[in-house]
Amino acid sequence: MIIASSTTPAAWITARSGYSAGSCASTCASAARSDTSQATTRTCAPARVRSVTNSVTSGPSSAQMQQYLESYVDRFSLQPAIRLETEVTHATPTDSPGWSLTVRSSGASEQQLQVDHLVVANGVYSDPAMPEFLGAYRFRDAGYRICHAVDVNDLEAARGKSVVIVGYGKTACDIAAAVSEVAAETTVVARRILWKMPAKLGNVIGFEQLELCRQGEAGFAYLQQKRLERLLHGPGRPVLAGSYALIQAIVTRQLRLRTLGLLPDVPFEMIAESTEGLATEGFFDKVAAGSIAVLRDTSIIQLLPTGAAELSNGTKIPAELVICATGYRQRIPFIDPQIQARIIDEKGNFRLYRNILPPGVPDLTFAGYNSSGISVLGAEIGALWTAGLLTGRLQLPPAEYQYAEADRRLAWMEARTNGKHAHGGSITPFSIHNIDEMLNDLGSNLGPLMRAWQWVAPLNPRSYRKVMNTPLSRSAESTVIDDSQGAVTRSRV
Known part of the structure; x- marks a missing residue:
């Protein structure tokens, strides 16, 4: 088995690794790894891993996430399996079961590789999407800089400069808060204003208690609703609306959104239309203090060689460094174009059953295309699902049903989401629903008492330890492919 992944270098502000393909590739490799006569996925962490996770408060830093991934690799002896700086330039299915890959290592000639199964874990948030600004060439020629958020790795690049951040998502706000400490001026240009949830609502209730439990997730209408969800979005809709109104009022007051002119135009329940809307610590305080300016409902239409940006509202602002927190593209350029046409629809969306399996394309699965607020656990369960498929434990419905289900979803x-779902690669805010569906397919979900407890308590990954230790029917060989520079690399277990 080959696992093709593309990981982005850890950002200098936020733990982007939590959403990277690195965790997906590692978990797939350990799930499929041969262990005596059975393939088994384990979640029992070594002391080093436990020390990392125990030091995490509300969320890991990039350094902690990197340390966790390294510990994971050590725990499952995956290091010999990882070959970096190796790009998969082409992948096509063979006449017999499996795939033929063309790979190229750094400084070496291309090689052909035959594999039985290909897992694509190239990351839904690893291929930066950069807007094309009018005047960008002259702007750069004049000595000014435009870059994507993922390419900013040193605060010194912003010191003493007029910095413009394009976007209003979590990454944009994180960067603005950090840059404002050293920049001459920091401006956020936001095409639309989104809702943000404080880490502690009313300085009392943690966001995990609201967003990472079954009750909180049930507050958003899912495609296939269970009995309590149907009640909540049917006869109980007035109660649900009242709850949202109360939270909206608390958030508005706590973050001073009305005073700062940053009150969104949409109701609060739109907070989870496509992203986890967690407020950056200190961001709104800095807006109130004047160290960050937010220009809402506008966008850059032109960059000027005088070190300025012209906005769609007709104003001009100083701009010596423009940082684009404008999202990512989801692509698989190394896959044969004829096969891509069977996986990706006319809108660029990935037609994947359970966000893993492309119907009708044999010996191919995807990892990490169920990105969410609990991506690491989702990757673990997804790896178990894939291992179940490879070992024959998983019984699938016909391909026609898989296509219909993928298209319906x-x-x-x-x-x-108004089209903002990473082309099918983001399942926010329905992380727990996605995990339930995968485990139900395997017949290995948690018991009713634990699921009932998760209705009011934040999800704890340790609850899934017994599920993840379920032995599979036969062993599998795997190869991991990773990437730290935008190219794809490989290794064999």
């Missing part, structure tokens, strides 16, 4: 996601 994409149409629903398109409608509820």
Whole structure:
């Protein structure tokens, strides 16, 4: 088995690694790894891993996440399996079961590789999407800089400069808060203003208690609703609306959104239309203090060689460094174009059953295309699902049903997020639903008492330890492919 992944270098502000393909590739490799006569996925962490996770408060830093991934690799002896700086330039299915890959290592000629199964874990957030600004060439020629958020790795690049951050998502706000400490001026240009949830609502209730439990997730209408969810979004809708109104009022007051002119135009329940809207610590305080300026409902239409940006509202602002926190593209350029046409629809959406399996394309699965607020656990369960498929434990419905289900889900996601769902690669805010569906397919879900407890308590990954230790029916050989520079690399277990 080959696992093709593309990981982004850890950002200098936020733990982007938590959403990277690195964890997906590592978990797939350990899930499929041969262990005596059975393939088994383990979640029992070594002391080093436990020391990392125990030091995490509300969320890991990039350094902690990197340390966790390194500990994971050590725990499952994956290091010999990882070959970096190796790009997969082409992948095509063979006449017999499996795939033929063309790979190229740094400083070496291309090689052909035959594999039985290919896992694509190239990351839904690893290929930066950069807007094309009018005047960008002259702006750069004049000595000014435009870059994507992922390419900013040193605060010194912003020291003493007029910095403009394009976007209003979590990454944009994180960067603005950090840059404002050293920049001459920091401006956020936001095409639209989104809702943000404080780490502690009313300085009392942690966001995990609201967003990472079954009750909180049930507050958003899912495609396939269970009995309590149907009650909540049917007869109980007035109660749900009242809850949202209360939270909206608390958030508005706590973050001073009305005073700062940053009150969104949409109701609070739109907070989770496509992203985890967690407020950056200190961001709104800095806006109030004047160290960060937020220009809402506008966008850059032109960059000027005088070190300025012209906005769609007609104003001009100083701009010596423009940082684009404008998201990522989801692509698989190394896959044969004819096969891509069977996986990706006309809108660029990935037609994946359970966000893993492309119907009708044999010996191919995806990892990490179920990105969410609990991506690491989702990657673990997804790896178990894939291992179940490889070992024959997983019984799938016909391909026609898989296609219909994938298309139905994409149409629903398109409608509820206004097209902002990473082309099918983001399942926010339905992390727990996704995990339930994968485990139900395997017949290995948690018991009713634990699921009932998760209705009011934040999800704890340790609850899934017994599930993840379930032995599979036969062993599998795996190869991991990773990437730290935008190219794909490989290794064999």
